[in-house]
Amino acid sequence: MERVYSGAFLVLIGLGAAYLAIGYGIGDSQEPGSGYFPFILGLTLTGLGVVIAIREFRSSPAESSNGKWPLWQLTCIISALLAFALLIGGVSSTGFRGAGLVPAMFVLVFITGLAGRKLTLRENLLLSVVLTMLSMAIFVALFGIAIPLWPWSY
Amino acid sequence: MELLQHIATGFAQAATTTNLLYALAGCLLGTLVGVLPGLGPVATVAMLLPATYALDPIPGLIMMAGIYYGAQYGGSTTAILIKLPGESSSLVTTLDGYAMTRQGKAGTALALAALGSFFAGCVGTFILAAFSPQLAKVAFHFGAPEYFSLMCLGLIGAIALSSGDVVKALAMTVLGLLLGMIGSDVTSGETRFTFGFLELEDGLEFAIVAMAWFGFGEIIWNLTQSDPSQHDTPQNVSRLRISWRDMKVALPAIFRGSAIGTLFGVLPGGGAVLASFASYTVEKKLGPKPGEPAFGEGNLRGLAGPESANNAGAQTNFIPMLTLGIPSGPVMALMIAALSVHDIQAGPQILTRNADLFWALVASMWIGNLMLLVLNYPLIGIWIRLLAIPYKWLFPAIVLFCTIGVYCISNSSFSILLLAFFILFGYAAKRLQFEGAPLMLGLILGANMEEYLRRSLTLSGGDWTVFLYRPLSATLLSLCGAMLLLMSLSSVKVKRRQVFADAEA
Numbered sequence: 001m002e003r004v005y006s007g008a009f010l011v012l013i014g015l016g017a018a019y020l021a022i023g024y025g026i027g028d029s030q031e032p033g034s035g036y037f038p039f040i041l042g043l044t045l046t047g048l049g050v051v052i053a054i055r056e057f058r059s060s061p062a063e064s065s066n067g068k069w070p071l072w073q074l075t076c077i078i079s080a081l082l083a084f085a086l087l088i089g090g091v092s093s094t095g096f097r098g099a100g101l102v103p104a105m106f107v108l109v110f111i112t113g114l115a116g117r118k119l120t121l122r123e124n125l126l127l128s129v130v131l132t133m134l135s136m137a138i139f140v141a142l143f144g145i146a147i148p149l150w151p152w153s154y
Numbered sequence: 155m156e157l158l159q160h161i162a163t164g165f166a167q168a169a170t171t172t173n174l175l176y177a178l179a180g181c182l183l184g185t186l187v188g189v190l191p192g193l194g195p196v197a198t199v200a201m202l203l204p205a206t207y208a209l210d211p212i213p214g215l216i217m218m219a220g221i222y223y224g225a226q227y228g229g230s231t232t233a234i235l236i237k238l239p240g241e242s243s244s245l246v247t248t249l250d251g252y253a254m255t256r257q258g259k260a261g262t263a264l265a266l267a268a269l270g271s272f273f274a275g276c277v278g279t280f281i282l283a284a285f286s287p288q289l290a291k292v293a294f295h296f297g298a299p300e301y302f303s304l305m306c307l308g309l310i311g312a313i314a315l316s317s318g319d320v321v322k323a324l325a326m327t328v329l330g331l332l333l334g335m336i337g338s339d340v341t342s343g344e345t346r347f348t349f350g351f352l353e354l355e356d357g358l359e360f361a362i363v364a365m366a367w368f369g370f371g372e373i374i375w376n377l378t379q380s381d382p383s384q385h386d387t388p389q390n391v392s393r394l395r396i397s398w399r400d401m402k403v404a405l406p407a408i409f410r411g412s413a414i415g416t417l418f419g420v421l422p423g424g425g426a427v428l429a430s431f432a433s434y435t436v437e438k439k440l441g442p443k444p445g446e447p448a449f450g451e452g453n454l455r456g457l458a459g460p461e462s463a464n465n466a467g468a469q470t471n472f473i474p475m476l477t478l479g480i481p482s483g484p485v486m487a488l489m490i491a492a493l494s495v496h497d498i499q500a501g502p503q504i505l506t507r508n509a510d511l512f513w514a515l516v517a518s519m520w521i522g523n524l525m526l527l528v529l530n531y532p533l534i535g536i537w538i539r540l541l542a543i544p545y546k547w548l549f550p551a552i553v554l555f556c557t558i559g560v561y562c563i564s565n566s567s568f569s570i571l572l573l574a575f576f577i578l579f580g581y582a583a584k585r586l587q588f589e590g591a592p593l594m595l596g597l598i599l600g601a602n603m604e605e606y607l608r609r610s611l612t613l614s615g616g617d618w619t620v621f622l623y624r625p626l627s628a629t630l631l632s633l634c635g636a637m638l639l640l641m642s643l644s645s646v647k648v649k650r651r652q653v654f655a656d657a658e659a
Contacts, residue, residue, distance in 0.1 A: 038335045085568075
């Protein structure tokens with residue numbers, strides 16, 4: 001079923017894009033507006049999505065099984081990135097301005113490390129410290145990027 | 155003679171200490187990521203993109219190019235020694251290359267691969283130098299309709315030459331073009347598809363999508379498979395030497411491989427991967443000569459041909475990117491993105507307005523290929539030791555570097571959120587066998603294509619048939635149509651699948 005949904009998803013995007021494109025002004029072929037090309041693309045995508053959905057629907061179910069989603073790995077990596085974004089950028093509505101690059105990198109590596117399920121807690125902590133220090137050396141000392149490093153550097 | 159003069163000025167440019175260092179850095183980094191499974195040139199170039207913003211365009215481009223062709227060298231080393239293709243273009247190298255290693259001829263195999271790659275790299279670069287100015291001269295006469303049709307051909311060609319499903323690839327191309335519409339419309343200034351995010355007004359950052367798809371996508375894929383770092387321990391390579399008799403057998407294959415690679419590199423969507431497959435097929439069709447081992451059992455030609463082809467292809471890949479502004483793959487698309495940051499538009503004007511950049515790049519490729527040939531042997535020991543690092547230690551490092559790379563592009567955590575979104579999207583797509591490369595090409599060409607379409611229509615007074623009345627544009631479009639028609643015929647479909655399966659089997 002997952003494969004049929006992929007076609008349906010493309011149809012949704014295509015229709016959505018075409019709808020928004022109408023709002024941007026399609027114009028006509030003599031004076032194409034901002035929505036002219038996106039409108040064509042949206043409709044094309046819709047058509048292709050329909051073809052894909054129908055084709056997948058017809059194909060035998062044995063072919064369309066894909067195994068399980070790697071939920072653990074995806075969750076780890078996505079939450080590691082969200083934590084990084086939060087720690088480095090803060091949340092403007094709460095007045096939290098961020099904790100700096102160093103804690104952000106540490107947390108990023110630690111949560112990512114969980115995704116492999118093979119590191120022990122001690123190994124993971126060690127890896128996080130080493131990689132944080134290494135990238136400090138590369139990005140801050142060598143490239144000299146200007147990002148606040150600590151919670152108090154803002 | 156003019157050519158020689160240009161090349162001489164190129165060498166003068168490329169041989170400055172800074173540029174030599176960046177060429178070396180690019181080659182080393184390229185070999186490294188070629189060796190390491192789970193990190194390819196696309197993710198690496200994307201990661202370094204923010205760093206090249208700060209550099210001058212010449213050293214930046216030299217380094218990125220070095221990463222690209224260096225990866226071909228690195229990929230073949232692991233393919234030969236441990237049957238692990240670091241790059242997809244060295245997949246066929248595992249067949250005869252690894253067979254030779256098992257027979258205790260690893261040194262010969264490595265030397266042959268390096269020599270073949272070097273020769274082919276030089277040939278490819280020469281074709282790039284000689285052919286680009288001619289092509290650029292032709293391209294100067296192109297009007298908007300020709301460019302539009304050319305871009306169509308580039309996109310369709312990339313689909314035709316990829317192994318995946320045609321309809322899915324088409325859908326990804328169109329989706330990529332749509333993503334390319336995000337941001338301010340150049341003509342009217344209206345912001346489109348930004349959903350209220352100010353950060354999207356400059357358009358969707360190409361490097362973020364590339365990194366999500368090819369960097370993170372690969373990691374998640376590897377984590378769900380069995381540990382890729384579990385492989386045979388490579389044996390010690392005592393010496394890299396090749397006998398004159400072996401060389402005589404391999405030489406014709408190197409020539410053929412170079413020719414095939416050069417040709418495939420110029421084609422849209424072609425490049426190194428397809429070139430190596432094609433060369434292997436040719437050598438196999440010619441059959442083993444008496445006294446030669448069978449293909450797959452350590453045939454010299456089966457190793458030398460594809461190795462030469464992928465390297466020649468890696469060089470001539472630059473021709474359509476530089477002279478026409480049409481990328482043949484994600485790495486070339488990233489280079490267009492890098493150039494545009496420095497206000498350099500990839501296209502025929504690069505040879506007039508930025509001639510020094512072009513010739514310096516050409517010269518740096520010869521220098522880089524020589525560096526790779528010389529450095530190959532002393533470094534093999536280091537690469538092998540690096541391979542012993544388990545993946546569980548490696549992937550958090552890749553994630554960290556990728557993330558910092560993305561953050562540095564615009565110093566905003568919004569780009570990290572965007573990255574997370576495209577990781578989910580990219581994984582879902584990969585799982586359902588939607589390929590990333592067509593989406594990347596669409597994304598980079600989207601804005602230009604719209605511009606050319608509008609200009610064509612305005613010039614012709616709204617007449618769509620303008621694309622068919624201009625002879626060159628009509629030819630290009632009919633090529634597109636022919637390709638699409640061919641791909642949809644069921645007999646060709648079967649044949650196409652066979653060709654790709656044949657090369658792998």
